[in-house]
Amino acid sequence: MTNVCRNCKRTFSTELELELHRDTCSQGDLFCDECGERFAERTATEDGWHYRCPNDDCDGEGMGEDIHNVSDVRIEKSV
Numbered sequence: 001m002t003n004v005c006r007n008c009k010r011t012f013s014t015e016l017e018l019e020l021h022r023d024t025c026s027q028g029d030l031f032c033d034e035c036g037e038r039f040a041e042r043t044a045t046e047d048g049w050h051y052r053c054p055n056d057d058c059d060g061e062g063m064g065e066d067i068h069n070v071s072d073v074r075i076e077k078s079v
Contacts (some may be wrong), residue, residue, distance in 0.1 A: 007070075031070050034060030038070060 002011045003018035007027035011016040016069035023042065030051075031038050035058040043054040044067060051067045060066035 020021060029070050032060040033068065034058050034064045039076050 002013065003015050004011050005018060005021055005027075007022075007025050007029055008067055010021065012027045013020060015068060022046050027040070028040070029038075030044055032039050032053040032055065035053060035055050037053065037058065039054050044051045051061060053067060
């Protein structure tokens with residue numbers, strides 16, 4: 001069974017390879033409401049508790065406030 005990175009769609013033969021890749025994947029799994037940027041978690045926090053958008057021109061901060069997991073972001077469709 002192949003293991004696929006949900007961010008960049010690369011495939012790996014083992015789950016361990018996938019887990020190691022996720023730590024360095026350049027495609028992001030976080031999203032900033034303020035500037036619309038998508039980025040990797042490791043660029044937004046140093047301690048795992050305090051999050052700030054890594055974009056120098058943005059003031060977005062706070063997990064669940066301005067910064068969200070991409071999987072939690074939904075686009076509302078007009079009917």
